[in-house]
Amino acid sequence: MNDLLAGLGVALVLEGLLWAAAPLKARRAVEEIASLSTTRIQVCAVAAVALGVFVVWLARG
Template structure:
């Protein structure tokens, strides 16, 4: 449970850092996202999850 809460905390840190450091980029990204098909966004999300799982696997071990 502690790992889950730590992961959520890191998510909020990274999300907050993105909004604080580059609010213009976030706004422009939000304006462009509707132009992508849902399937493209879904595939991008699956790839991002895979990279995250692989990263945790490398860091934590098998």
């Protein structure tokens, strides 16, 4: 449970840094993502999940 909370905390820090450091670029990225097809968004999301699982697997080795 501690690892899950730590991971969520890191995700919030990274997300917050993006919006704090470059809010206009972040807004443009969100607008661009919104213009993509649902299928493309789903494929990218599944790829991100797979990459995340792989990184955690490597880190926990």
